[in-house]
Amino acid sequence: MFAADAGRSQHFSLIEQGWLLDFSRLPLTRPQLEKVAGSIEAAGLADAVKRLFGGAIVNPSEQRPALHMALRAADPASFPGADPEQTLAGHRHRFLELAGDFHGGGAGLTDLIHVGIGGSDLGPRLVADALDHNDGSVRVHWLSTVDARRTQRLLNSLDPSSTGVVIASKSFSTEETLLQAATLRDWLGDRFINQAWAATASPDSALAFGLADGHILPFPDWTGGRFSLWSSVGVSAAAVIGRARFEQLLQGAAQADAVFSGQAPLKSLAVHVAMLMHFLRRGLGANTLGVVAYDPRLALLGDYLQQLVMESLGKGVDLDDAPLTETTSPLIFGGRGTDLQHSIFQALHQAPDSHPLLLVAALESGHDRQDWHRVQLAHLLAQATAMARGREDDRPCRRLPGNRPVMTLIAERLDARALGFLLASFEHAVFALSVLWRINPFDQWGVEEGKRLAAAYKESLAECGDLDLEAWLTLSDRGMRS
Numbered sequence: 001m002f003a004a005d006a007g008r009s010q011h012f013s014l015i016e017q018g019w020l021l022d023f024s025r026l027p028l029t030r031p032q033l034e035k036v037a038g039s040i041e042a043a044g045l046a047d048a049v050k051r052l053f054g055g056a057i058v059n060p061s062e063q064r065p066a067l068h069m070a071l072r073a074a075d076p077a078s079f080p081g082a083d084p085e086q087t088l089a090g091h092r093h094r095f096l097e098l099a100g101d102f103h104g105g106g107a108g109l110t111d112l113i114h115v116g117i118g119g120s121d122l123g124p125r126l127v128a129d130a131l132d133h134n135d136g137s138v139r140v141h142w143l144s145t146v147d148a149r150r151t152q153r154l155l156n157s158l159d160p161s162s163t164g165v166v167i168a169s170k171s172f173s174t175e176e177t178l179l180q181a182a183t184l185r186d187w188l189g190d191r192f193i194n195q196a197w198a199a200t201a202s203p204d205s206a207l208a209f210g211l212a213d214g215h216i217l218p219f220p221d222w223t224g225g226r227f228s229l230w231s232s233v234g235v236s237a238a239a240v241i242g243r244a245r246f247e248q249l250l251q252g253a254a255q256a257d258a259v260f261s262g263q264a265p266l267k268s269l270a271v272h273v274a275m276l277m278h279f280l281r282r283g284l285g286a287n288t289l290g291v292v293a294y295d296p297r298l299a300l301l302g303d304y305l306q307q308l309v310m311e312s313l314g315k316g317v318d319l320d321d322a323p324l325t326e327t328t329s330p331l332i333f334g335g336r337g338t339d340l341q342h343s344i345f346q347a348l349h350q351a352p353d354s355h356p357l358l359l360v361a362a363l364e365s366g367h368d369r370q371d372w373h374r375v376q377l378a379h380l381l382a383q384a385t386a387m388a389r390g391r392e393d394d395r396p397c398r399r400l401p402g403n404r405p406v407m408t409l410i411a412e413r414l415d416a417r418a419l420g421f422l423l424a425s426f427e428h429a430v431f432a433l434s435v436l437w438r439i440n441p442f443d444q445w446g447v448e449e450g451k452r453l454a455a456a457y458k459e460s461l462a463e464c465g466d467l468d469l470e471a472w473l474t475l476s477d478r479g480m481r482s
């Protein structure tokens with residue numbers, strides 16, 4: 001394809017708001033791309049976007065709109081139905097002010113522990129990691145999975161008199177989060193009331209847990225967990241990067257909203273990502289998509305997209321509750337490029353299965369070690385080329401078949417605005433795919449059964465007393481029969 005088209009890189013790429021999406025290394029023709037664009041249009045993207053931004057019930061199984069765009073809008077009340085009591089701007093101001101105090105040292109804390117999981121962890125942790133300029137007064141520690149050893153080690157290293165806690169949970173009922181929060185409450189003792197905050201859509205539960213009324217940072221329940229970065233769930237990220245950068249993050253995201261809801265959504269980065277994911281998934285039948293960072297600041301992007309894409313698009317029925325006959329979400333995996341080169345890339349280059357990749361980087365480094373940064377960029381180009389071109393060799397074991405689908409996504413500059421634009425564009429890409437595939441991207445019923453069963457098993461385990469392997473096997477077997 002490159003041989004037949006001298007301008008292939010220009011013809012199969014897009015530059016928007018400081019991001020370059022290069023999809024020239026996909027086995028994709030212009031008519032194929034136009035066909036996908038036509039399908040998205042025919043599926044009613046324009047109408048669906050109007051409904052989304054107009055506050056319609058786009059999450060039918062929970063009878064809710066999805067108005068997370070209002071959380072990052074200059075005027076949240078401009079979104080119909082989003083802000084009937086005109087409170088959103090005030091809530092945003094409050095959590096940003098608090099974050100500014102944490103960042104600037106005004107809160108008098110040296111450390112902040114953020115407890116949350118899923119959407120109450122992944123987005124904020126990615127943003128904090130990507131945009132940390134090391135200029136804040138507070139160290140933020142992230143607790144997500146139930147890890148007693150790590151929590152204990154962390155608490156041993158901290159001083160309760162100068163440590164704050166943010167409990168981030170939309171529902172304020174997530175077991176992993178509350179278990180750890182209760183331990184932190186015990187650890188802080190009387191200080192808990194003054195040194196703990198909750199970012200939640202369930203203020204009553206937070207109050208019942210012992211939080212002070214004035215320390216509850218609320219957000220509306222139409223905010224999906226995986227879309228909650230823009231709400232007070234982002235407070236700990238804002239504490240790391242500072243209020244001003246967090247505001248720029250919101251502005252960048254609002255810019256993506258303007259493009260997606262504007263005159264030409266089909267030309268947007270978001271819809272291009274959707275079209276390419278559709279082509280890979282249903283055109284090429286790819287089961288996976290690797291999101292690989294060649295800039296360590298974006299190392300957590302794969303984790304973040306794993307939840308955004310798989311919780312949103314991994315569904316089994318369509319909008320009419322009819323079983324889907326075609327595939328939906330790919331399995332998203334990811335990590336740091338130069339690490340993965342020394343672990344999984346061998347299989348990606350030569351094993352018979354093909355795993356499409358999205359390689360991500362930024363041209364500016366954000367640090368003084370230009371030489372280090374250029375090494376990353378060189379490796380990105382090398383991998384993108386080796387995957388696509390392959391390698392001829394007399395010895396079969398040294399041959400690379402090539403034609404492995406690989407895309408690159410490059411920022412001119414990875415600042416807060418650019419990151420906000422990117423993350424919101426991915427949200428819209430997911431929405432566009434949900435329109436094309438006719439599924440509800442805003443619910444996640446599949447994860448509920450595991451929670452229900454875990455509660456039942458917890459009771460059985462409590463009755464068991466000491467466990468040995470025979471008892472474990474009996475318990476496991478019983479679960480498959482009752």
Ligand code: F6P
Nearest residue numbers: 117118119120169170171174225
């Ligand atoms: O995994 C299910 C889920 O509900 C996610 O959608 C959500 O981000 C996560 O759990 C955490 O939920 P919460 O913020 O309510 O604690």
